[in-house]
Amino acid sequence: MTALAPLTTRALPTRKDEAWRYSDVDAAARAWPLAEPDRIVVRAGEAAHRTMLQDVAASDVAIRDLVVEIGAGGIFGLHLLDMGGALGRVTIDVTLHEGAHFELNAALLGAGDQTIELVTRVTHAEPRATSNQTVRAIAGGKATTSYLGQVCVARDAQQTDAVQSFKAMLLGRGATANAKPELEIFADDVKCAHGASVGQLDQQALFYLASRGVDPARARTLMLQAFISGLFDDIADEAERNRFEAAALARLEAME
Amino acid sequence: MLTIDNLRAEVDGKAILKGLSLTVNAGEIHAIMGPNGAGKSTLAYTLGGRPGYEVTGGTAELEGADLLDMPPHERAAAGLFLGFQYPVEIPGVSNVQFLREALNSQRKHRGEAPLSAADFLRLAREKAALLGLDMEMLKRPVNVGFSGGEKKRAEMVHMGILNPRLAILDETDSGLDIDALKTVGAGINTIMRAPDKAVLLITHYQRLLDYVQPDFVHILADGRIVKSGGPELAKALELGGYAEVLAA
Numbered sequence: 001m002t003a004l005a006p007l008t009t010r011a012l013p014t015r016k017d018e019a020w021r022y023s024d025v026d027a028a029a030r031a032w033p034l035a036e037p038d039r040i041v042v043r044a045g046e047a048a049h050r051t052m053l054q055d056v057a058a059s060d061v062a063i064r065d066l067v068v069e070i071g072a073g074g075i076f077g078l079h080l081l082d083m084g085g086a087l088g089r090v091t092i093d094v095t096l097h098e099g100a101h102f103e104l105n106a107a108l109l110g111a112g113d114q115t116i117e118l119v120t121r122v123t124h125a126e127p128r129a130t131s132n133q134t135v136r137a138i139a140g141g142k143a144t145t146s147y148l149g150q151v152c153v154a155r156d157a158q159q160t161d162a163v164q165s166f167k168a169m170l171l172g173r174g175a176t177a178n179a180k181p182e183l184e185i186f187a188d189d190v191k192c193a194h195g196a197s198v199g200q201l202d203q204q205a206l207f208y209l210a211s212r213g214v215d216p217a218r219a220r221t222l223m224l225q226a227f228i229s230g231l232f233d234d235i236a237d238e239a240e241r242n243r244f245e246a247a248a249l250a251r252l253e254a255m256e
Numbered sequence: 257m258l259t260i261d262n263l264r265a266e267v268d269g270k271a272i273l274k275g276l277s278l279t280v281n282a283g284e285i286h287a288i289m290g291p292n293g294a295g296k297s298t299l300a301y302t303l304g305g306r307p308g309y310e311v312t313g314g315t316a317e318l319e320g321a322d323l324l325d326m327p328p329h330e331r332a333a334a335g336l337f338l339g340f341q342y343p344v345e346i347p348g349v350s351n352v353q354f355l356r357e358a359l360n361s362q363r364k365h366r367g368e369a370p371l372s373a374a375d376f377l378r379l380a381r382e383k384a385a386l387l388g389l390d391m392e393m394l395k396r397p398v399n400v401g402f403s404g405g406e407k408k409r410a411e412m413v414h415m416g417i418l419n420p421r422l423a424i425l426d427e428t429d430s431g432l433d434i435d436a437l438k439t440v441g442a443g444i445n446t447i448m449r450a451p452d453k454a455v456l457l458i459t460h461y462q463r464l465l466d467y468v469q470p471d472f473v474h475i476l477a478d479g480r481i482v483k484s485g486g487p488e489l490a491k492a493l494e495l496g497g498y499a500e501v502l503a504a
Contacts, residue, residue, distance in 0.1 A: 203307065208344040209354065211304050212414060213332035213362035222357065226348025226397075 007091045007121055008037050008065045019091070022146040022178040024115040027087035030061045037065035037093075044071035044097070049078070051240055053247055056084035058112060066092045070100035072126070077102075079235050081244050082116050083109035083251050091119040096129035104133040105231045107248060110143030110175070111255045117146040124153045124160040124190075131161075136228045137168040139175035140255040146178035149194070155186040164194040169201065169227055171255060217253075224252040257282045257454040258422055263314035264479075265302040272298040274479035275314065280422070285448070285455040287465055287490060290476035291498045296458045297341060299476070300426040304338035305331055318422060332358070333365035335421030337414075339428050343407040346398040351410065352380060354398050355417050362418065383416035387443045404431030412443040423448050424456045429464035441467025462494040477502065 012029055013020040020028070042048045056062045062085040070076045074097070082088050088110075094102050102122055110116040116139075122131045137145035151162045168177030179196035201223055209219035228248060235241035258280040265273040272295045280286050290296050302309045303316060305328040316323045318334055326334065346354070360370040371379070384391050389409045399407050408428055415423055425444070429437060445468060448455045457470060465473075465487065473489040474481045475498070482502060483489065492501050 202344075202346075205344050205346050207304075207306050207328060208340065208346070209358070210328035211306075211332060211338045211340075212354070212358040212418060213329050213365070214354070214358050215329045215361050215365075216327070218357060218361060219329075222349055222354070223346070226346060229348035 007093045007119060019119050019148060022144060023089065023117060024087045027061045028063065031063050034063055037067045040068045042070045042074040042076045045073045047075040051079045051235060053244060054082045054084050054088050054090060055247060058086060058114065060085050061087045063089045068092065068094045070096050070102060072098040072100060075101045078104050079232055080106040081248055082106065082118060086114060088114065088116045093121045095123045095125050096131065098126035099128045102131040106135045107228045107231050108137040108145045109251050110139045110145045112141045112143060114143045119148045121150040121152065122162060124157040124162060127157050128159045133164045134231065135166045136231060137177055138224060138227065139177055140171035142174040144176040148180040150182040151192055153185040153187050153190050157187045158189040160187060160190040162192045166196040168198045170198060221253050225249065258318055260316045261314055263316055264312045265298060266310050266312055267298060267308060272479055273302060276480055278481055280454045280456060282454055283451045284471045285457060285468060286472045286474065287457045287459060287470035288474050288476050289459060289490060289493060294476045295479045296476055297426055300338060300424050300458055303424055304328060329361065330365065333362040337418055337420035337423040339411050339415065339423060339425035341427040341430060343399045343411055345400045347400050349398050350396060351394040351398050355380065355414060359418055380417055383413050386416060386446060387412045388439050389413050405433060405436035408432055408440055409436060412440055416447045422454050426458045427460060429459055429461065437464060438467055444468045462490045465490050
């Protein structure tokens with residue numbers, strides 16, 4: 001397997017860079033120079049969990065880079081709610097050693113002119129590692145939500161099991177969702193599944209809700225909540241879970 | 257209760273209801289029967305305010321209020337319940353959450369205080385028991401994974417909880433086995449057979465009418481009511497079919 005270029009870059013990116021192809025590079029320039037990526041090391045056999053709620057002001061730019069190394073048999077879980085900034089960009093570069101597991105649950109919420117994006121690279125460097133990425137995106141207004149998910153399986157990383165699920169919902173004609181799954185597999189005994197879909201609010205369901213008396217704004221919020229439901233259920237700390245649910249709900253209620 | 261006068265409606269530019277008139281008084285159950293394509297479901301959806309069902313003429317009033325002028329959720333608050341032939345599945349939204357939302361939305365619209373979670377659950381449990389629906393089903397996402405019979409039972413539980421003045425039930429009997437048919441029939445009688453309520457039962461077949469005795473039966477054909485009568489009209493249809501009864 002060829003050496004992987006880091007997801008994070010020192011030089012100002014252009015949209016010719018694969019990992020920036022749907023980004024707002026002008027907004028990104030405002031955040032330059034970037035801070036060093038946040039490095040997380042999970043030792044062999046240990047489990048770690050992080051939450052990230054990215055909600056900077058809509059006029060700001062947020063670029064958060066995460067580099068994660070998970071030792072043999074280790075587990076790392078991340079819950080991400082990415083919804084702030086003119087550009088709200090999160091990159092996660094994960095390397096899995098033997099039998100390690102990476103679990104990602106992410107919601108990308110974009111409104112107005114926001115560009116909200118998630119770029120992941122999950123490298124299964126050794127055998128029997130598993131990864132599961134569940135990403136839901138909702139784009140309203142003229143917002144762009146993007147998920148670029150790369151899975152790399154090294155030559156001897158047999159019995160890799162990697163799953164990516166991306167579903168996006170567009171609230172209007174001006175909104176955009178991009179999905180770019182990318183698999184680079186050099187082993188022969190692997191399971192890599194990826195699914196991506198882009199849809200709109202189900203008008204039949206909206207009418208069903210309205211016909212029972214739910215007012216249209218509330219019906220819409222209910223449907224949007226349902227779309228991202230379950231993503232944050234596994235946040236063990238109740239206060240933190242409530243913080244995620246409340247922040248998402250407040251944003252969904254305000255989205256057009 | 258419900259007064260429909262010369263109602264015309266079209267779907268995708270095609271005229272479906274062509275001057276339909278019907279009066280339903282409080283305390284009455286009316287059955288509307290008719291061949292495929294007569295406009296039965298269009299009547300239900302038009303009265304419910306479904307987008308895409310365009311009213312091109314006539315009036316429909318619910319207790320004197322102009323039904324056609326209201327958005328769907330206000331029609332519900334005004335006392336209308338629309339039972340769906342194909343209840344919609346909504347993953348991620350539980351029945352309990354949906355119904356409490358619906359009921360309190362209606363109550364708010366009518367200037368009534370919202371029901372607390374505890375009071376709502378008590379009500380839901382009572383109505384679910386009445387219809388023989390396991391309360392656990394109500395905690396699951398709306399209609400997801402429900403069998404045809406369970407969906408229709410759930411519709412009746414919705415009706416019981418929302419307690420409407422007028423229920424328009426669109427082919428509620430389709431897809432039901434005999435046991436479910438009996439339960440649904442009993443549910444309609446228990447919930448809606450009252451002096452201040454009324455039911456418009458839209459059905460293909462006589463068989464539901466064995467369990468819910470209508471006061472009036474109407475035959476809808478080509479967008480109009482072409483024949484009205486008592487329960488005997490449904491029996492005649494069962495024996496002779498639409499062609500024979502309409503020719504008579």
